[in-house]
């Protein structure tokens with residue numbers, strides 16, 4: 001396979017420009033991908049990475065600039081053309097059809113037919129099984145995709161790309177929702193694709209991944225190319241400087257807050273088969289991290305506490321008063337807020353304006369005076385949009401057109417606008433760039449400093465260790481350790497996340 005790839009660049013973009021009405025998404029995008037290479041593309045939220053990807057995918061047409069594939073000029077007007085030319089794309093947001101099976105999704109739009117002209121289901125299934133075996137995945141090819149975890153959806157997207165047998169494989173933040181084991185598996189697949197002579201593009205906000213996987217890195221800033229460097233010749237500091245144009249002094253600006261009275265008390269929460277006997281307290285001024293591997297049941301606990309999901313036994317109290325079971329409205333009234341993990345689907349009204357999204361959860365309170373005026377909405381929205389540095393030129397911008405990271409900030413703003421006493425936040429900085437990451441951390445620290453309690457679910461150990469006053473570790477639906485800030489190390493947190501409970505301190 002490797003021998004068929006012509007020498008030289010597999011794909012070249014040079015000074016590509018793309019605007020959407022008044023918004024210039026790409027001022028000058030340049031990127032050269034080579035066969036036998038895993039190339040990283042990094043930059044802040046809104047830098048133009050996904051826009052560049054969508055041009056390669058044929059989803060957008062560039063306004064100007066050069067685009068070549070294996071040396072030949074190309075100009076895709078559809079995703080089908082890009083696919084046919086050998087470019088496979090795994091998008092930042094999974095694009096699966098929930099009512100179709102795993103196999104049907106993988107072959108969407110290009111089902112093989114047998115000699116009778118019928119869709120060859122057996123051939124499809126056999127191929128899917130082969131791909132899954134290669135990926136080390138145990139997913140039922142016949143199940144409906146609705147209800148799959150984000151990690152599994154991502155695996156499906158990867159399987160889809162592999163089945164295309166593409167010479168260029170583009171992955172836009174594929175690891176954002178994967179656990180450590182799953183990331184390793186994905187890396188192994190990416191490396192084997194590289195060894196076969198394919199060009200792989202990898203977009204990520206995680207430097208450790210970029211350094212572990214990639215051989216070359218291109219940095220973008222404000223819609224333009226900044227630099228391309230062999231990975232061995234650069235450092236995290238250097239890349240950060242290229243990305244944000246300044247040094248970032250503190251990644252985890254944790255302030256010491258005065259820890260006060262209990263705000264949220266959870267006692268013996270149990271949902272059979274999902275989580276068992278979960279008890280913990282979040283006090284005023286405190287950041288409590290819920291650590292563990294993906295699948296340990298952390299998000300499920302958060303959803304039950306906030307009343308989105310049911311639980312069978314146990315009790316949730318806010319300020320001493322029982323929070324009614326399965327009633328998010330009452331939970332909000334009691335002072336709880338939940339920023340969910342899957343923000344695009346659970347947190348954002350994608351077709352609504354940014355401003356409306358931010359004020360969605362506080363409409364009721366704003367409406368206390370009879371009617372909501374646009375002015376009132378805008379004031380509330382503007383405050384949080386600016387505190388979180390949502391990069392959009394207007395609050396009436398439709399949420400769907402924001403970059404992935406900025407969409408996340410909108411969801412965060414929406415819940416912060418409810419002025420919660422306890423904020424439950426699931427993976428606060430997933431998909432958020434370094435600069436904004438430290439802003440989000442600063443904000444969490446500030447919120448705690450104001451006397452709020454924060455329950456933070458995080459799969460990133462540095463974030464857990466950097467931000468938490470106390471770490472609760474979950475494994476297989478149970479809390480296996482509770483570790484104070486001064487005692488918490490990556491070793492003891494990881495140990496509790498992967499072994500049974502001997503570590504309780």
Ligand SMILES: Nc1ncnc2c1ncn2[C@@H]1O[C@H](COP(=O)(O)OP(=O)(O)OP(=O)(O)O)[C@@H](O)[C@H]1O
Nearest residue numbers: 020025045046047048049050051401402403404405
């Ligand atoms: N369809 C669109 N309509 C209007 N503006 C758009 C559209 N698509 C992207 N943009 C804007 O273009 C800019 C670049 O967005 P893009 O999604 O490429 O960023 P990104 O580098 O992928 O960021 P992230 O790290 O957050 O995913 C953003 O300001 C975004 O709001």
Ligand SMILES: [Mg+2]
Nearest residue numbers: 049050092404
């Ligand atoms: Mg993006």
